[in-house]
Amino acid sequence: MSSAIGLHSFALPSQPEISSGGGTRDNEQADRECLLILDGRALDRECLASALEDHDLGMAVAAMGTIEEWRIKKDSYAPLSAILFNLGGRKVTDQRISDEIRSISSEFSSVPVILLADTDDISQILVALECGARGYIPTSVGIDVCVEALNLAAAGGIFVPASSVLSMRHLIDSGSRDPRPLTTMFTHRQAEVAQALRRGKANKIIAYELNLRESTVKVHIRNIMKKLKATNRTEVAYKVNDLFGEGAPAEE
Structure with missing residues (x-):
């Protein structure tokens, strides 16, 4: 990962990438809509932005620490196609996080908000969808799945991990049985x-x-x-x- 970042930062200065450091874009990027990555951890968001660009995401990438930073710099970027909010180990069920998701989803009502989180617990996913998220990507998936999930959400779909949906089968099965006397x-x-x-x-x-x-x-x-x-x-x-x-x- 470090060599890839070095290649983008230094070996190809004539083809600058969109990153958290500024709003420069080449002509090709200017014609594309933009994915906004929200993550307060600079190294995490920059590595994720680089990895997504390297895997034919089809969108330019802007990596910001907060939504306030985006409001200040948004004029330097193409229109948003999707927002990827990286929660890391934080839980959607935490009131502050759920309020933030609702606020972002409400402000950017025409832009799908997708969450990236360390857990694939179905209860977290359901709360995320209730808060307005249009997708939930666990960090256990590979970068290719992440790219497909982002493109699905940008096209109007909703992505949730199949493993979490399948984990609900036992609840459905138990609900279909007659209760014990x-x-x-x-x-x-x-x-x-x-x-x-x-x-x-x-x-x-x-x-x-x-x-x-x-x-x-x-x-x-x-x-x-x-x-x-x-x-x-x-x-x-x-x-x-x-x-x-x-x-x-x-x-x-």
Whole structure:
């Protein structure tokens, strides 16, 4: 990578590249739309810009530390075709990051914003799309995939890694199965009380609806907590949902 950067910086001074250092472009670059790389780390953004240019991206590349820097220098560049926001190890679920993505997506509504991040966790990807991103590229992919993803987003598509989508299969499969009945772990009465706890009902209400003494309800709750190794009512509700599903019947 270092030799490639040296070649661009020194061996070919008559063919300057767009970089974070300025707004010079040759005639060929002036005819192309521009990819804006946003990354606060100078070495990372410059290496990424060089690698993308070397792999026939089809766009000129501008590498900036912040969106404010782009606002100042934008007149020196061709119109934007896409924005690549490199998060590195930061999470989309962090409020500051999600707010920044929303702000950039809103300001550049006609320009697709693509995220580059170290994680391919599906929850991060879904939040990114909700914030307005038009693509999510994990750093685990190669440069060729990155180029294809950027061109797809620039053409109006949305790129997400296939590995993350496939990781959702177990959720789909588990959702299609009938929930286990609570009576596989509890007695009939305990199952009824567990259902009521899951709905957040108070002991008095449970006793009234099940025609039990309140003291009996408390005994059932203690036994349920022991079986689930739960320490409070909230944990009981969570564990019942986790083990048996939202729609678990009290009896077969």
